[in-house]
Amino acid sequence: MPPMPARREQLKDLPVAGAKRVVLAAPRGYCAGVDRAVIAVEKALANYGAPVYVRKQIVHNIHVVTTLEAQGAIFVDEVEEVPEGSTVVFSAHGVSPAVVKGAADRELHAIDATCPLVTKVHREATRFARDNYQILLIGHDGHEEVEGTMGHAPERTILVNSPADVPNIVVDNTDNLVWLSQTTLSVDETMETVRLLRERFPTLQDPPSDDICYATQNRQVAIKKVAEDADLVIVVGSANSSNTVRLVDVALEYGAKAAYRVDYASEIKQEWLEGVSTVGVTSGASVPEVLVQEVLADLAEAGYGDVSTVVTAEEDLMFSLPKELRTDAQGNPDERGLGGRNRKLDWQQG
Numbered sequence: 001m002p003p004m005p006a007r008r009e010q011l012k013d014l015p016v017a018g019a020k021r022v023v024l025a026a027p028r029g030y031c032a033g034v035d036r037a038v039i040a041v042e043k044a045l046a047n048y049g050a051p052v053y054v055r056k057q058i059v060h061n062i063h064v065v066t067t068l069e070a071q072g073a074i075f076v077d078e079v080e081e082v083p084e085g086s087t088v089v090f091s092a093h094g095v096s097p098a099v100v101k102g103a104a105d106r107e108l109h110a111i112d113a114t115c116p117l118v119t120k121v122h123r124e125a126t127r128f129a130r131d132n133y134q135i136l137l138i139g140h141d142g143h144e145e146v147e148g149t150m151g152h153a154p155e156r157t158i159l160v161n162s163p164a165d166v167p168n169i170v171v172d173n174t175d176n177l178v179w180l181s182q183t184t185l186s187v188d189e190t191m192e193t194v195r196l197l198r199e200r201f202p203t204l205q206d207p208p209s210d211d212i213c214y215a216t217q218n219r220q221v222a223i224k225k226v227a228e229d230a231d232l233v234i235v236v237g238s239a240n241s242s243n244t245v246r247l248v249d250v251a252l253e254y255g256a257k258a259a260y261r262v263d264y265a266s267e268i269k270q271e272w273l274e275g276v277s278t279v280g281v282t283s284g285a286s287v288p289e290v291l292v293q294e295v296l297a298d299l300a301e302a303g304y305g306d307v308s309t310v311v312t313a314e315e316d317l318m319f320s321l322p323k324e325l326r327t328d329a330q331g332n333p334d335e336r337g338l339g340g341r342n343r344k345l346d347w348q349q350g
Contacts, residue, residue, distance in 0.1 A: 002066045004294060007266040011273065013303035018277040021306040022299055023230065024292075025222035025282035027315050031215030033115030034059045034286045036319040037092035039336060040113040041068050043325040044089055048109075053088040055079055055095065056144050058113065059286035060241035062263050079103045087111065092286075093144040094118040096151020111322050117183050117213045118145055122152045124207055128178050129153035134171050136160050136204070138193050139182030143242060146182055163189070166196040178205040183213040184243040184285070186250060187220055214317070215285045216243045222312045223247050223282050224254040230280035232272055233259040236291050237284030244284030256280060265294040279304055 030038075037058050044052045050072025057065050057075060065075060079102045082088050087109040090099070094114040103110040114122075128135050135157040139146040150157045158169060160179075171177060179197060181190050190212060198204050210217075227233055233251040237244025244261060251259040262268060273279075279299060283292050296307060320326070326337030 002063075002070050004063070004291075005264050005266045007298065009270075011268065011270055011298055011302035013301070014273070016273075016275055016277050019306065020277055020279075020303045021308065022279045022281055022296065022304045023226050024296075024307060024309040025219070025226045025280065026309050026311040027215065027218045027222055027313055028282045029285070029287050029289050029292060031213065031285040031315075032317045032319045033092050033117060033213070033215070036321060037089075037113040037115065038064060038068070040111060040322055040325055041073050041089050042071070043321065043334070043336075044087055044111055045072050047325065047327075047329045048087050051086070053082045053086055053108075054091065055082075055088055055099065056091045056093065057240070058089065058091050060093075060238050060244075061284070061286040061288075062238045063291060064286065064288065079106060079108060082106065082108055084108070089113050091144065092118070094122060094148035096148050098151055099148075109324075111324050113322060114148075115183070115213070116319050118148070120209075121149055121180055121183065121207075121211050124180055124211075125149055125153040125157065128180075129156040131176070132156075133176045133178050133205075134158065134173060136169065136171075136177065136179045136197060137181065138179060138185065138190055140185075140242060143182060145184070149180070149182070160193060160197070163193045163196050166193065166200060169197075169200070171201065174201050174203050177201055177203060178207065180207050181211040182242070183211055184216050184241075184246070185212055186246040187212055187217050188250070188253070213285075215315070216246075218313045218315065219243065219247060219282065219285060220250050222310065223251050223280070225310050225312055226280035226282065227251040227254040227256040227259075229278055230256045231276040231278050232257065233280040233282070234268065234272075234295060235259065235261045235282055235284065236263070236295055237261060237287045238263055241284045241286055244287070247282055247284060251280065251282075262295070264291065265298040268295070268298060273302055
């Protein structure tokens with residue numbers, strides 16, 4: 001595993017009013033879809049040998065990507081960059097049918113690590129387009145998941161970036177109108193967008209089930225609870241992780257006096273801790289727990305050694321690996337194939 005960046009100066013244990021403490025949010029960190037995708041790359045490397053190519057970042061976390069690169073994964077933007085006949089893994093965020101065709105045209109051995117919850121949205125988009133619905137897709141322009149979903153129904157989909165977009169939307173037929181969403185959005189903002197859409201289009205239909213994934217919702221609920229009493233919230237995760245960025249926003253909306261995102265503990269600034277008694281800590285759904293533990297270690301050096309956990313949900317969902325990876329290199333069944341890593345985070349022990 002690549003070393004984590006070292007702090008130039010150790011955080012200082014400075015006095016504050018009241019006792020110093022850390023409140024950990026749970027659930028946090030890896031979700032089942034991320035776990036499955038990361039294992040998919042690891043097992044592809046084990047079964048087929050390096051290099052294994054990955055279209056886009058397998059998940060949006062710099063440490064995960066760097067770690068897999070050290071093991072022999074090569075990350076590319078498009079399948080056209082992959083040598084013909086090579087192995088390529090599609091990221092957890094999903095791809096459009098055009099990308100699948102491009103891989104087939106190059107005779108690539110393609111392994112689809114798309115999160116099953118994203119695949120569900122793809123199937124909804126395909127079905128609604130087939131049934132002549134206009135689809136209002138709530139999501140962020142340019143995000144890989146949005147590009148993949150729109151690629152399943154390009155002629156029938158209108159992207160809605162935010163509530164501010166609602167007044168400018170033009171649809172052909174309000175009778176057959178349905179909304180879908182990116183899986184990693186803020187629950188509150190998405191529901192506000194839906195409310196505004198329904199004011200404009202009263203016949204707007206809901207998807208068969210909630211598109212925002214369970215892990216995104218659970219992490220937002222947990223940080224809402226933590227933020228109520230936090231002087232500072234630290235969210236571990238990368239800047240291109242939509243669900244991580246939303247956790248910062250949610251923490252501020254629900255009472256945290258300040259909230260910052262860091263990839264590594266070494267990015268915590270001393271001035272953030274000035275006058276801070278209670279620090280809330282969480283992490284995005286693509287963040288390995290080791291990064292959170294590094295944050296806790298650095299905070300302990302600054303006097304924040306009293307750690308408690310707020311648990312708002314239990315998670316035990318695991319997804320089967322892509323069928324090509326359910327055996328080892330010798331073709332024997334792999335115990336991880338039908339249940340991921342079987343890992344438990346510290347808040348799940350006991």
